[in-house]
Amino acid sequence: MTDYISAYSKSGHLFIPRMFQGFPEIKEALISNKMQAAFMVAPMAIALRAQGVPIKIVYLGHRYGSAVVVQKNGPVKTFADLKGKIIAIPSRYSDERLIVFKALAEHGMSARDLRMVEMAPPDVAGALAAGAIDAFSMGEPYPSQAEMSGFGRILFHARQYWPDYISCVLVVREDVIQKKPQAVQVLVDGIARSGLWLEDPPRKRIHREHAADFVGRFYFRQDPRLLRWALTNPLDRVQYQPLTPARKDFELIVKLMRETGVLDRDIAFEEYVDIRFAEGAKAQTEWRYEPGDAAAQ
C-alpha cells in the first residue's frame, strides 16, 4: 500500500516490494541479503534473532487480522470439538500457532488433543474446502476467502483470546540499520502514514475499499473483493494503528514461545527490537491522497 501511494508522491517509490509465497523463503532471502527488509510473523523474527541472524524488528505490519476457521457445515461447532482434528498453521514460528495454544489452555486442553500441520497460507482455504484439514489458523485474507466462498466459518478471531494480538512485523537487516538508517526511517515513516490513512475515521471505509482494489490487483494478485471483505467486514477486523512495537506484547510472545518449545532461551526486548524508527515516525501524518488523485503528499 505504501509503495502504491508513495509512487504518486514527489519522492516516488520509497522501496522495492517483492512478493514471496512463504516465510521460509523470506528467511533465506534475508539471510543471503537478497532482501534487506521483510514482513514476517513476529515469532519467526524473534527466533531468527535468537539464532544469531542479524535482523531487528523496527515496526509492526498491522494488528489483529488472524482467525481460526472451520468448515461451515462441519462437525466443529466449538473449540472443544477440535479434539482429535487437524488444524493448519502457517509456521511453527507464528502467532497463529500461539493463538491455538492460548485457546487450548482456556479450554483445559493440550497440544496433544489436536494435530497441527504447517501449510503455506495460500493453500489453506483449498485444503479446508477439500476436507484435507478440519480447521486453519491464519491471517487475512484467508479467513475471508473461506467465509466468502461459503465453505468456512470463523470459529474465533485472535483478539477473543489475545486482546493485543499482533502478527506481522517489519524486520530489517542490522547492517542496513547501521549503514542506511535514513532509508529505514523513510520506510517506517511511509508505513506509519499508510496506517494513519487506513484508520482516518471519516474516510476509513473509502480508503480501505480503495486499498483493497489496488493491493489486490497490483500486489497480492488476489480478487479485490476478497481484500475488501477482509478490510471492511467489520472495519476493525484488521487494524493499522498503533504500530509501534510494545514491550509487553513482545514479552508475551517470547513467554508463549518458551512455553511451547520453539525458543530455547530468554531474549531481551532490546536484543530483537530497535525502537528508534517507530519513535521517529510518531510525528508522521496520514498520506494526503484520495482515490483518483493524480498526486499524493
Next chain:
Amino acid sequence: MAPQRKIVLGVAAWIVVITAAHMATNVDWKVLLNDRLPESERKLNVAYIPVT
C-alpha cells in the same frame, strides 16, 4: 521472396515479439535497475507475502 527467406523472417519476427512480450510481462525492471545501482543509492528490497 523465396519461401526459405519468408520462413526465416517469420521465425525471427516471432522470436522478437515473444521476447518483447516476455520482457514486458515477466521481467521486473524496477528490481533489475535498482540492483544495478551503487549500494549507497539502492532502495531497500522489502519482502512480503500476500497476507495482511
